[in-house]
Amino acid sequence: MGIKSFQGARKNQQSNEEDIPFKVKDFMSTKLITFRPDQSVEEVIDSLISNKISGGPVVNDKNELVGIISEGDCIKHISESRYYNxxxxxxxxxxxxxxxxxxxxxxxxxxxxxxxFLNDKRRRFPIVEDGKLVGQISQKDILKATIMMKSQNWKK
Structure with a gap:
């Protein structure tokens, strides 16, 4: 006698792609720590350390993206001033x-x-709509998205 395997009732195999989020906006961070152009490098360093982030967008009073600042930018600033004493x-x-x-x-x-991310070797990309900063996607957000999608539609 052969081995019988009971798998139970099967779910409908048709997948509706609209049910599964595949867009950047579905995984981007919207509660961002932002900086202003007139802030000091020291303020930014304190914020990066206390919030455990590696950089962030710089916006003006209208929440328009005007730049991005990173740990590397801050280190360069410190290094240059120390080099020349x-x-x-x-x-x-x-x-x-x-x-x-x-x-x-x-x-x-x-x-x-x-x-x-792979081609441009960036850690984060801001998302802008109608000239305003609305979010940011990071490499970690991409990893979280793949884990979430794996549980929804990939075989384990």
């Missing part, structure tokens, strides 16, 4: 932030975003 000339992050910021669309497929 001089106090920093301009301590505002406006002079240290990256101003030409690459953003991605919130409607982008999460897998395309993952590929963009």
């Amino acid at each position: 001089m106090p920093p000339e301009d301590d505002r992050i406006e002079s240290r932030m990256v101003k030409d910021v690459e953003t991605i669309d919130g409607e982008m497929n999460i897998f395309d975003a993952a590929n963009k």
